[in-house]
Amino acid sequence: MSVEEVLSELRRRIQSRLPPDINVTGLEFEGPELVIYTDDPRRLADDGEIIRSLAKDLRKRVVVRPDLKVLMDPEEAIKKIQEVVPKEAVLTNYHFDGETGEVIIEAEKPGLVIGRHGATLREITKLIGWTPKVVRTPPVRSSTIANIKDYLRSVQTERKSILRSIGRKIHRDIASKDQWVRISTLGGCREVGRSCMLLSTPESKIIVDCGINVGSDDSATPYLYVPEVYPLSQIDAVVLTHAHLDHSGLVPMLYKYGYEGPIYCTPPTRDLYVLLQLDYIEVAGREGKRLPYDSSMIREALKHTITLNYGDVTDIAPDTKLTMHNAGHILGSAIAHFHIGDGLYNVAFTGDFKYEKTRLFDPAVNSFPRLETLVIEATYGGANSIQPSRKEAENHLLRVVRETIKRGGKVVIPAFAVGRSQEVMVVLEEAIRKGLIGEFPVYLDGMIYEATAIHTSYPEYLNNELRDMIFHKGINPFLAECFVQVENSKQRDEIINGEPAVILATSGMLNGGPIMEYLKGLGPDEKNTLVIVGYQAEGTLGRRIQKGWKEIPLTVEGKTQTVKMNMEVVTVDGFSGHSDRNQLMEYVRRVYPKPSRIITNHGDESNCLDLASSIYKKYRIPTSAPMNLETIRLI
C-alpha cells in the first residue's frame, strides 16, 4: 500500500470511530506522529479517551490539531487562558505556532495548567482553538534553549515540510521478503572517541551516534565513506544516545554530505548538543583548525531533530521502533532500544551509562520488554577498572576542599561543562548548606553556568530525590547563593587574588578554556589544590600534571610561558559518569531479559576484549568486541 492509501484507509477508520458530526479535515504523518486535523478540536478534546484508544488501536502516536481557520487571535487567546488557569500556576510566557496550531504556555507550576487528567488543557483547547502545550518556566533562563526556540519558530514552515516528508518515509511500504538485522561498526570500537554504529535491515538503515574524537587528528571521524553508509541519502535516521561530542559531534556534518533525515534524541540532548557543538566549532576555529562544519550545519541538524522522551515507543522506519530509556550518564542520556520487525529482533545500545544512583540521576534502566542483543560500553571494562563508590568519592572531595580552604588556599576543579560539573555542584552545595566545609563562594567559569541552566529546565530528567528537593522542599541546589558565574578576565583576576574559594572551570582535560588562567594564577602557590575529578586522556595537559610534571607550558591569550606547579594535585576517582567494571558486570547480570548476545565497544582495545571475555566466562552469553569497519549479523 502506498502512503496515500494508508492515510486514506486510516482516515476512514478514524472517522468511523468519531461521532458523525466531528469532521476530520486532514490527516498527515508528521515525523513519527499521526496528526489529525479537525475544525472542531474542542469536541475531540472533550473526550481524552477517544484519542487514547485511537492511538492504541492504530498503534501510532496520534496528535489532534485544529484546522487553521478555528484559531483565535493570540491576544484574545492569552486573555482566555489567563481566565481559565488558576493564578497559582504563574503564567510567564506564551508562544503561538501558526503552523501547528500549538500554543506553548510557560508556567511555574505546569500541573495547574494541565489540570486533573488534562481537564484544564482541554478546556483551553475548547476556548481558543489552539492546542496548548505546557512547559515549566525555567528557573534559570538558558540562552541556548531560548535561541533554539526562536530558531525553530523562524523555520516552522520548512520544518513542517521536513516532518511530513520524514513521516511519509517512515510509513512507506515494506518491500523485501528477506529478514536480517546487522550492525556495522563505523567508529568507537576498541577505542573511545568517535562512536558510530549502523543498524541495518533490508528495509532500513539507522545510525546510532556519530561522534568526533576531538583529541585525534588521524582518527577523528567515523568511517562514513564506506558503502554501508555512503551515500548518506540512504540513511533513515540518526539516533543520539547523548550530547557529548564523542557521540554527537559529527552529526551536523552529515547534512553537509547529503543526509536529509531526522535526528532522534531526548529534549535535553538536543539542547546540550547544540551548546557543545557551537562551543566546539568556536574553540576549534579560534585555534585555526579546519572545521568539519559550520554553525549553519548545526542549525540544519536542529531543524531535523525530533525529540523523544524516555519511554515513548516511536516508529522511526517501516520496520523499526525506537524507545529511549534513562542511561544515568548525563542529562538526557539514553539507552536506545530498537524493536525490529513484528517481533523479529530487539537490540539495545547502552551508549555511555552509569549503573549507580548519582546526585543527579537514577541508575540506568536495566529492564526491557524484549532484548536479544545488547551493545554495551566498556570505558571501564578492564578487570582492574574498579572505581570508588560515589559516597567515598564525595567524602574524598569534601576532605580535600575543607583542608585547602582551611589553610587559606583555593580549590581549582577542571570539569566538563556537562555532567561532572553539576554533580560536583550538588555535592558542594549540600556540604556548604549543612555547614560541613565552611562557607565560601563556588565560582563557575566557562560553559558550566549555561549547561546548568539547561539542567534546571528539565527537572523531569533528574532523579526523584533532586526533583523532590526542588519542587516540594523548595531547595534548588543549582540556584544556591554560593554559586557565582564568572563573566570575564577581570573577575578571574579578582578571584585569583581574593579569598579562599572553589573554582569549577572548563575545559575538563586542561587543554584550553578559562581553567588555563586559574592554573597560571594559582599553580605556583602550594596552598592551592588542583582536584581532578574527570578522566584525563593520554597526551593532555591534565594527564601530564597527574603524572607529576612540576613545570608546565601554559598558553593563555596567545602567550606561552612556563608555570611552576607548586599547588597540590589530587585525583578524586569515583565521579565518573561511566559504570565501572563491577557496575558493568552487575548490569549484565541483572539486565532483563537476558540477551543472547553482547557486543562491547567504547573502551580501549584491552578493556573491550577483557569485558567481552569476562562476560562470556561468567554468564556464558556469547560476546564479541568487534573492530571498526566490521559487520555483525544478528539474525
Add this chain to the structure above:
Amino acid sequence: MSVEEVLSELRRRIQSRLPPDINVTGLEFEGPELVIYTDDPRRLADDGEIIRSLAKDLRKRVVVRPDLKVLMDPEEAIKKIQEVVPKEAVLTNYHFDGETGEVIIEAEKPGLVIGRHGATLREITKLIGWTPKVVRTPPVRSSTIANIKDYLRSVQTERKSILRSIGRKIHRDIASKDQWVRISTLGGCREVGRSCMLLSTPESKIIVDCGINVGSDDSATPYLYVPEVYPLSQIDAVVLTHAHLDHSGLVPMLYKYGYEGPIYCTPPTRDLYVLLQLDYIEVAGREGKRLPYDSSMIREALKHTITLNYGDVTDIAPDTKLTMHNAGHILGSAIAHFHIGDGLYNVAFTGDFKYEKTRLFDPAVNSFPRLETLVIEATYGGANSIQPSRKEAENHLLRVVRETIKRGGKVVIPAFAVGRSQEVMVVLEEAIRKGLIGEFPVYLDGMIYEATAIHTSYPEYLNNELRDMIFHKGINPFLAECFVQVENSKQRDEIINGEPAVILATSGMLNGGPIMEYLKGLGPDEKNTLVIVGYQAEGTLGRRIQKGWKEIPLTVEGKTQTVKMNMEVVTVDGFSGHSDRNQLMEYVRRVYPKPSRIITNHGDESNCLDLASSIYKKYRIPTSAPMNLETIRLI
C-alpha cells in the same frame, strides 16, 4: 598522478631504455597489460631480454605490439610463417586480429613454432609485423571454444575499448590514506550453493565468485542488493575460482545490473563457464523457470573476461595483485591469491579444492609467497567427513563395473559434465586398455563430450602424468575408441536394448537430462547397476534412490510415470573433487606460510563450524565461520 601522466612518464622511461632508433608510437594500458606500440617490432623482438627487463623494472606485464601500418597482408603472412616453421609442427589454422596486431597460430606441436627461447616466434614477428601467439591444435574440436573465439573476434573493437578503460581504472591513483582490508560474505557461508565474497580496501572492491544455487528458490542468489556491493558500478573486478555454477552461475546477471568491469579467471574456466551457463539457461528455460539473465548477458560477461594462467601475477586494482594457483578441483580451477598494498596484506581463497593427486590434476598448491588469511572451503569439513582414497574408489568402481558387465547388465553412471565424468573416463579407459574389465563401449551422453573436448584443448592444465601420456606416449585417453558420443533418443533406445556397456550421462543428481531415459529403460532390470559417484543433495531424485526408494516417478519428455527400481544401486565414494576432512586438515598443516587467520565457508553450518573449531584446537590459528552478510576486518 593521473593515468595520462603515469603513461607519459612510463613512455619516457621506456624510450630511454631502448636504442634511440626504435620508436615507441603508442603506450596504453589494456586490461592489466602495458602495451607498447612500435613501428619496428622486429627490432624489439630481436632482443627478448629488453622486454623481460622492462617488465621487471616497471613491475608491469609488458606486451609489444606492432603499429598497424607495419602489418603484412594476411595471405602473404601465412606463406612467410609456413616458410619459417618446420613442417613437423603441423600448422592447422591462423586467426589474424587486426585490432591487437596479433595472429593466433594453431599447430599440433606449438613448441616447434615457438622455437628455442622463442627464437622462431621472434623470427616470425620480424618477417610479418604481426605478433604471433601459438596455441595447440585441439585434438577434439570444441564447438564452445570455436564459438567463443568467433564471438570475441566479432567484437574485437569494442573489447579493445573495454580493455583500455579497465586498464586505466586499474592504474588510477591511490586516493586514501586509510589502510584496511575487509571481507564481506554475500553467499556460500554456512551453506553450499551461491558462493560470493567481497574483498574490499579503501581503494578497491573485488567480488570473488558469484554463484547460483540451482537447487533453491528462496536462497538461490547471493545478497547482491546490500550497499557493500550495490551499485555494482563501484566494483573493480570479479574473480572466478572455477566454472561450476555455484561459483560462476550469476556472473552474467552482474552486467544486467550495472557492472562494467572485468572477470578474471583461467582460460579453461572461461570456456567451461560459458558451456555451463548456456546449458543452465537452456534447461531452466525449458522448465519454464524465470531466468536471471539471457544469453546476451553471457556474451557480455565473455566480452569482459580477462584470462590469467596459473602463476601470472597481475594488477587488478590500484592496490591489488591477483595470482591464480592450481586448486585440483576441476579443469582450470584456481586458488585465488591476493596481494594487497605494498606488502600490506595477503589473502587466498581456496574455492573448491582437492588436496590429493587425481587422474587429471595435481594436488592443490599449498605454498604462497606470503599469506595472512586463508579462506577455505568446508564441503567435507565435518569430523566424520572422511572419504576413501582415490585408489580405493577406483577399485570399487571397477569391481562393480566388472560384475555388472559379466552378468550381462549395463552400468549407468550419472555424472556432472565437468569434473567427475573425465575422471571416470580416464579410469575406465585404462582398465579397458589393460584388459582388466573386458571390452565394451562407454557411452557419453549430455554435455560430457563437449566438456571433454574442452579438457583436451588445455593439456597444460592437466597433471604431469596425463600430459606426458598424451604428448610423449601418444595415448590420449579421452580419444580412446571405447568412448561413443550419444546424439539422440533413437541411439539411446538402441543402447538400452543393446549389449552390455557403461553409460555416463548427465545430470549428476538425476534431476533431469538424458540420464532419465536410461533410468526409465534400465531401472526395472536387476542385472543393471546404477553407480553414484557424486554428491547427491537433499531433495534430489539421486538422494531418494540412494535412500532405497524402489518406485520412482520419472518425467521423460513431459510424461510422468512410475518406474520400478530393480537395478542394483551402488554408491562409490571417493571420486569427489573436494578435499575430505583429512585432506583439509592436512592442507592447513602444510600450507606455507602459516596464515594468521582462517575463515571457513562452502559447507553446511555444522561442517563450517566443525572445521573452524578443529583447526583452532589443533593448530591454534584463529578461525571463524561467518554467516552470510557479515563483514570481517582483516587488518
